[in-house]
Amino acid sequence: MVKSRSLASLVLLSLLAACGGGGGGGSQVVATNPPVSNPTPTPPTPTPPSPTDGNIVTTVPAPTYLPGSGNLNVFNAINALRGKIGSGLLAQSLQLDKSADAHWSYINQNGIQEVHGETAGKPGFTGVRAGDRIAAAGYNAAVSGEAIYSTNGADKYASCVGEWANSVYHVALLFASTIDIGVSANNFTPASGQSTLCVVDIATSTTQSGQLPGAGSIRAYPYANQVDVPYVFFNRTETPTPVPDLTEAGTPVTVSFETRSLAVTTPIAISQFTLTPAGGTAVEARILVNKGGKLGPVIATNGPALTDDQQLLGFAATLVPVQRLKPGTVYNVSLIAVVDGKTIDKTWSFTTAAQ
Incomplete structure (x- = not known):
């Protein structure tokens, strides 16, 4: 985009x-x-x-x-x-x-x-x-x-x-x-x-300036307390195909670190990005980022494995569960990252649609 x-x-x-x-x-x-x-x-x-x-x-x-x-x-x-x-x-x-x-x-x-x-x-x-x-x-x-x-x-x-x-x-x-x-x-x-x-x-x-949130903001989809979120993503119907080795996946979770003040040259380091069903353990997932810095800052890791995807927005990270999520279930997202020298620790929840 x-x-x-x-x-x-x-x-x-x-x-x-x-x-x-x-x-x-x-x-x-x-x-x-x-x-x-x-x-x-x-x-x-x-x-x-x-x-x-x-x-x-x-x-x-x-x-x-x-x-x-x-x-x-x-x-x-x-x-x-x-x-x-x-x-x-x-x-x-x-x-x-x-x-x-x-x-x-x-x-x-x-x-x-x-x-x-x-x-x-x-x-x-x-x-x-x-x-x-x-x-x-x-x-x-x-x-x-x-x-x-x-x-x-x-x-x-x-x-x-x-x-x-x-x-x-x-x-x-x-x-x-x-x-x-x-x-x-x-x-x-x-x-x-x-x-x-x-x-x-x-x-x-050419006469306008784009709109972006203020410093320290994190935007996410699914957003906090969202309900009726799809629990399956048919990734092979999207082209280019993300995580092409998967037949299907769970609902992707995308976060954007981009703010009005964040410079393209400012690196971002992700320490944690997990998706966990209430009362359960974190789901297996791929974390996709655009590492190259061509569309934004360099995104690196302080722990979790990151998969480079040059199609992604440069300020974004997307977690893709390797299997479909459970229907009618509350899922908790945990994100810890260092952005512009400051640690951001954010958690939120959403609920998948009933089957």
Whole structure:
């Protein structure tokens, strides 16, 4: 998804590469597109709200999506989760709506096979990459990203956001420091039959600064006291496939160390990151991090084994249980890490859905 720190450094940072689905037999995508920067910026529409509470946006204008529409469902679901996590809300952008609609229409006419890419000359073509399409819609993006999910059946808009959340790579949508969002979520009829297709474009313009929490903050998904959390992750439906040696996995737990003040050059050391069922012992799990520091600081270990994954956000760590979790069970997460020279010791719990 998107890494941003300040207006000056936005264009230097890459987007997360991922495509495929996180679970439930669908297809979900977070695009990899170089940031778009134009020499004569024009502000997106509508004007975004002023960030509050340490640069976190807590209120946004009511969107113009029709009541009961897939667009409104997806918009509200994303912002509800981002609010719970502490990532800040995203404001509707009519220009990002336009780019999302254009790619939805392209897929509807040409099929899901190309997913993010478009081919010049085909019906509905507006740009090869998501960044191109966002620019064509008139949005001058410093950073941008795209998420796509499709599933068989009608009116399953809530599952779009749920599947993005229950993943290793696509959960980045919930942690991105972007400001604006555009949504196109409708039913379409591919050759394989009736499906629901959700396309989401997110971005920060060249006139904006990304939103991030204050120093010492840790954001996590699943969040504290969350209920009805999925207990299985079908990792092989996400592309690139995380932990590819596993047939399936338990629900991933992702934490983001990124704050407004944390520098890219500041190393992070993890001392403990465990997931334990109430009254039980810690589950066997892989801890995935982006060790290289290309998208953030170097993440090292003070004890637990870390698996390098260059697809992850640079400020994040994701714990992936090697087996599905137990349904209807309280799980406790324990995280100890040294961040910016200070020890962070955090515990929280969530409850998996009943079988």
